[in-house]
Amino acid sequence: MALMARTAAGRIHRTLALVTGDCSEIVREEVVRGGRPNSRLIARAQQLWNEWEVQCLVLVSFWLQTFLLFAAGFRKHRRSRVLSGLLWLAYLSADSVAIYVLGRLTLHTGDPRHQLVIFWAPFLLLHLGGQETIAAFSMEDCALWKRHLLNLATQSTLAIYVVGKQWRGDMRLMAPMLIMFVCGVGKYAERAWDLRRAGSRAPGSRSIAGHVTGARREFEREVFWYYDRLNQILSDKLQLNFELVMEVATRGFQLSLDFLMDVIPAKSLRPETDWNEGLVARIKSSENRADLVYRLAEVQLSLIYDYLYTKFGGFLGVLHRPTTFVLTSIALSSFRIVLADQNQKGTPTPTSSYYGTDVIISYILLAGAFALEISSILMWFTSSYWPYMTIASLQNRRRHKAFQTMLLIIARRLGRESRVEWSGKLPQYNMIGACIREKQAGTWDKMMLCIGIERDYTTQVVVSPEVKMVLLDRLLEIATSTSSAAEDLDFGTFRGQWARNGVHWPCFSGCEEAAHPPGRSSEDHPPSSGSAAQEALGNSAIQDLDFVSSAILWHFVTDICLEASPADDHHANSCSSRMRRASEEFSNYIMYLVVKCSIMLGSDGHYGVKVARRDVTLFLGMVVDRTEFIQKVRDGDLALNLKEFPALHRAHRVSSELLKIKAHNRWKLIALVWVEMLCYVAHNCGAGFHAKHLSTGGEFVTHVKMLLFILGFPLRGHTKEQLFPSEEIEERKFFKSSHPWRRG
Template structure:
């Protein structure tokens, strides 16, 4: 018992465990965060600006979703962090050791001004330029309030602080101006009719001279002509004014038609390069600060101001003119140097990126010419061969309705559950646009431009397949003779497809299925360039309609939904063998929807033996007809939106039509048959 009692006493004598250190650790972290919160957030704001400067330029050349998501997060976080830090500085207590943090207020204005490579993440940001203007007023006033009320530091810091404040205000105001310019969707090409006609004449004279006279090796001359027609292309792309609206350019069109015959294989690349450069200029005009010819002056001003501020800060530090500098936190001094050196470095980098990555230095400005502007700025880009640099992704998205239905049927349970909550898999692929595709398209457009009545004028009021009907009639004359009255298989196929009366989206789906059926049922194993061209454009047009909702109203949506449902109902057949399913449709074994039956009838007509010589060229002509119609009518928002996601081929086609001199009429219709 005594032993037990002693043991019990020993047990009772054991001291209790000390309080856990977890609570003190949390308090320590909180104390550190409270002390260094502003410093860390300022460095985060600076890091985001560096990322935006060097990564935003890639988005017009790449369609990566990861890059787009990172840029979106960085773009939104950069403004939010800068505004938050300004608010924290307004409530900053007068701590002598951390007085230098108030010196950073102008740098936050500089960060809110954004980088030259990205002023807007999307067109929606441009439309909200008034909101940004209000924020600009509030943040500038807040920065003045912060410095005026709480600054008790050395007087020698006032000069660099004022210089950085001016630089930050200029950068921020320049961003607002760029947003307003892009949001207004207007350009400076607002000349009267007479001056507009003369400007167009000069543009086309220069354009046709570099194409027909083999001047593509003179890159500076190509750039002068290309940039000279920028605002006309911008107005047309943004649906401001058609380039030929209200202007009699009949003589000019005749000259274009005559001289355009001088095109050869090398001219195809030049035409697409001209369009590529002009769309790159549009991207810079809408989404960056590069799209202002006076922007270089602003960069020089801010560079001088920030460099001077850095020198003054260095002199004050080296000469020990800052009273009580030793009381400042060494970390705050280091961060101040990082911000100053970083600001100067980013201004220099922006200037080099403007001269090397943008085509705006080539914009023909008269008063710059007088100062040998060409010799100063053209020498560097010329050495880097900017003409060989891709300014967009060069890819074309592909979506096949039948393949999409098969993948949807074969989807797993997890994928279906995610689809039920709105997270759907994108059943699309992409192909690199080959030179052959570009050449076939350009050859077809030139054929229509030079041979069709009225120069192939387009009406945007409705789709009637005018070019396809004209081409089919032309083939009838060639194969049957001019005096024959009977119809060719091409004309009968167009009549069976009801290309004149069928709604546009319905025509796209019909010819999409016709193309798939002919690809399987055509046993000639032809390696025709029109065959691969038709397949690529068929899937691209279906992608635009079904995945990007281009030209998709409520009726068209019902058509696509019904067509997709009819394919899904054939679950066993299409999953077992896709080619066998299409062959059964062609053979008449399987009867599905009315659209599939109609596609079979058109395919039967096209696959007649007498149509072997031109069946794929007719299908290619139909797709060219549809592609040009959708390019003209899909809307400015679509073209502008996809300039920052690698670009869309249909946007390039819209500008190609202007380069080749096609006319567009809202209500007038030109009969081509």
């Protein structure tokens, strides 16, 4: 019985040792029993981990913060799954590691040699505050601001408890500790505030309703100044003046943010007077029109990204960053003075037996915090436009004139005017090409597809200046066309009205540039061109089909026309060549949005995509390659019975009419169809889609929506009758005529 009792007691003792992490007894027993070397090695490793666990994890926490600070800025202008994955892991791990280490400090044994471990508690609060370049990884994180506020209270209390219970070191170290505690609490509070600020504008937020009235008043107060300033820049031919562009972008930040997030009420977008008369005409006549509007859109979206995802997008950080920098430098100096004084005296103190490793880690944390604060301030100037936002907010305050001048000088020195603020990429998805590659897929790809892992057949192309110009010119033509009624600018439905109106334009048979290559005679426009275009639009049922069906049909039509008119048949600099390239890229981009991003897809849309892919796959079984596929559809091969494939049969009918039209008119018509589709998607895909993709390199369709705002399209559209009429029409007229902010 005694033997059994001793055995049971030994087992209980070993279990408790494993639970508490005390492996010394286990090590001694293994040695006595002559345990195997592997067992002794594992036990020794466990013992070392128990002794140095906090030190290792504190350094891990610091390196995670360093990675987040310097890597997060790249996601604004990089489309990289690897980068997104690493940032996601670091963002989630950083908080978990810091909270875990802070909890482990409560179990600290109070060893005098490791008293500096307690000194690290405030640094964990600093790490929980996060970095300026990434307050939120996604918009969903903004909804968790209350959780971070609760963590701020609990973790701050825990840090105070750890220090108060176990501090046995030199009391002179309490000063730098308190300074870092203040910095940590302030930084964590700033993070919670920034998340709350961005979350209040997040789609689906309960506070959106509260912003609507303020957004409407802000719009009616600032909209006249915004477009008048653009008019003035164009009149004075100052489109390339970066600081004037920044002035318009920063002053119009709130307008662009509310428009992108769908906060402005529709009736606010319908002034009853032609307040921006001549603006579109001036943009159209400007040689540098693309440089102005696209740069302005890019800057405005960069400001919105910083507002939603970083700590740069708020004026609280303008004061907090310098304050934290100063306090951190004071704490570093105090810590250095204390240790230097102890080394000179050589008197036995509780800190005279500190491990050198703990001292080194303390210096790393202090110097690292100092370096990160400097880096965040520099990155505020070099990678953000918010210094200009701060300057704009101080313009009417004489007390801060010196501070404003200093900020402007630094921003001019450090800021890069020509930097690209998004990926500049246009994802491409071609349905026929994707189905061909799926058909040619190997056994491994087919096995992966069976378990739901599909290979991505999307490619990327750079958005060229020519493609941007085609989009802008088509929009300007629509805005200045006398045949375009207000109802045609209503993006509530897609009816192909722009293409139907474009057939009747006088410029339909002309082009902005020479439509014929040098050395070729200019032939008269065929008399049947207009009727052929109308017949093609009628065959496509563009006015009656739903959007997804129209997109799929015109995607096939564009591929057929591309195959029928190779690129080498066009002069390299001709207008038709630019529109041909733009139509191809817009076609593949719209299909990427529909098929890969599920934009504008309801149950009917999903069904349409499924049937279209099935028909293409079946048709591929009867042809050899892509070229033969398109030729058979274009020629309407009777042997293949196209009527069994409705989308392909209708594409044959539409393309047959389009191929009767002169090349530059054909591509102008196709480009108009895709431009209207792109604008329809930009306006209706939802604020959540735009906000989400700002943090993944950006989407061109988001820039299109901002382009519509800059050109004033939402203010030109048709307005429906309002149940609640505007009470501020007279006030709006007052702002137009006499508001002082309207003056440039």
